[in-house]
Amino acid sequence: MAGWIDRWRAATVALGCVQEAEIRSRGGRVSRKSFFAVVGTGVLFSLHSRRSPVTWLVTAKHVFADPHEEWRPSTLGMVFPDRHPRGAAPVVEIPLQLIKAGRRCWFPHPDRSVDLACLPLPLHLRTPPSGSSSAIAWMDIATTAALYEGAPVMVLGYPAAFDIPDSPRAIVRQGIVSWVSPTRPGSEVFLIDSHVFPGNSGGPVFRLPDNMDREGHRAEEGNVALLGIVTQARIQSLPLLAGGKQVDLYVQGKKTSEPLLTPSFLGLGLVEPAYRIKQLLVSATNRHRRRKASAP
16 A cells, blocks of 8 residues: 655665575474575655765765674675565675775765765666666755754664565554754654564664654654654663572573673664765765776
8 A cells, every 4th residue: 555654665775685594394204495694774865966876875974884793794784675576585685896906985074983885786786676766865865943852753674583574565653753962853863662683774764754843843844854863772781580589690600600792772763864864865966976087
């Protein structure tokens, strides 16, 4: 069923790689099945200029490279929403080259502390399979006035634990803006209260219209606008309890016990704001032009 959300879903893609897993039937027969393992979410942006129109894939920088986790893939796969017909098996990825001839193909945010990066898409990927618009335009990016605590938001993404079906569609979640920097609203990371899990990294956060502005005044009309990109899920490690007592683990060869910890997702997500997305796209566009001009 078509709806207003379809436009935003069409611009939200799954990023990951094809893997194989052994499936054991009740009779003991073992077979292998290919599946698309999600590592993150991406957003497509369309920038039109007189020189050349470019579609950019924007995501969290750690989806492309995370030195702390020793994650440096040379390629990733991208899956468009509803690209594959039902019944098609296995899901076939669209390859994205991240490193070529030892050189990085993607562009990080000019500020190394900002967890954002983007990649120019190949020419044949600029036109979506459906033929309809599947990219966010510059005018869709929200201004600082749209960001305030309590504002309703919609979050799109592909949680890593979610098995993408034949016709993948981003999972939709709602929430509110929980915290905004009081000194630099709109240009510093902010928090949202929504169900954010691994795999949501790089997913878009949209401001939903509620006919109210930052000052609490009723507005005549409101539009859906991009507030930012999810980069982290807030997690805390909690000890396991049994009978009201903490459960410890004794490792062979050690005399002292170690606590058993389990990750607890707080439901809070860290979001890089729209202002930093604009910074990234402007910087990447300039660097991309210089790289093409210097290429032999």
